[in-house]
Amino acid sequence: xxxxxxxxxxxxxxxxxxxxxxxxxxxxxxxxxxxxxxxxxxxxxxxxxxxxxxxxxxxxxxxxxxxxxxxxxxxxxxxxxxxxxxxxxxxxxxxxxxxxxxxxxxxxxxxxxxxxxxxxxxxxxxxxxxxxxxxxxxxxxxxxxxxxxxxxxxxxxxxxxxxxxxxxxxxxxxxxxxxxxxxxxxxxxxxxxxx
Ligand code: IMP
Numbered sequence: 001x002x003x004x005x006x007x008x009x010x011x012x013x014x015x016x017x018x019x020x021x022x023x024x025x026x027x028x029x030x031x032x033x034x035x036x037x038x039x040x041x042x043x044x045x046x047x048x049x050x051x052x053x054x055x056x057x058x059x060x061x062x063x064x065x066x067x068x069x070x071x072x073x074x075x076x077x078x079x080x081x082x083x084x085x086x087x088x089x090x091x092x093x094x095x096x097x098x099x100x101x102x103x104x105x106x107x108x109x110x111x112x113x114x115x116x117x118x119x120x121x122x123x124x125x126x127x128x129x130x131x132x133x134x135x136x137x138x139x140x141x142x143x144x145x146x147x148x149x150x151x152x153x154x155x156x157x158x159x160x161x162x163x164x165x166x167x168x169x170x171x172x173x174x175x176x177x178x179x180x181x182x183x184x185x186x187x188x189x190x191x192x193x194x195x
Contacts, residue, residue: 001026004030004057005030005068010029011151012179015177020183023187030057033061047119047121054123055129069119070179071083076113085098099151099155100144114140118182119182120132120179145167148167
């Protein structure tokens with residue numbers, strides 16, 4: 001069975017593939033299907049956007065699709081960057097431009113509490129979908145540290161391991177991340193989902 005992950009992000013695809021490697025499915029992403037229309041993320045929540053992406057991709061390609069919508073939620077910034085995490089610095093910004101903007105917004109800010117949130121929607125072409133959620137609490141660091149991962153990983157300090165997410169190996173991040181927690185629930189419900 002083939003599932004498509006509704007993303008062109010290789011970092012995200014690798015994490016999902018490695019976490020679902022005990023499933024009898026082949027995981028592809030949008031890069032494997034050439035040009036298909038982009039879905040507009042018009043929802044106001046991670047959940048709405050995950051469902052929009054999963055159901056659209058599944059209907060267009062005619063196979064089950066898994067979409068994650070995720071982002072960084074910073075308490076003192078009233079939840080920003082939130083659903084706008086990928087484009088926090090403006091359209092076409094790099095990960096580094098996004099996290100440098102965040103560090104600037106957090107300058108001299110004593111409350112640095114933040115969390116990554118992830119909602120995963122699994123949809124089939126007929127329209128039904130299942131939804132899973134994961135959260136991971138941490139602290140926005142004063143400066144970027146580490147070279148692994150993607151997005152805001154270099155500035156997301158994870159107290160239980162005393163490192164930023166970018167200082168963790170993929171295997172370490174996959175034990176604790178918001179996406180891993182959502183995917184672990186999917187692993188546990190494997191039988192139900194495949195039916
Ligand atoms: P999405 O592709 O619309 O879900 O955008 C999610 C954005 O949130 C990414 O582009 C990153 O900026 C950020 N993000 C989500 N998950 C992670 C993570 O595990 N590490 C670092 N940044 C993340």
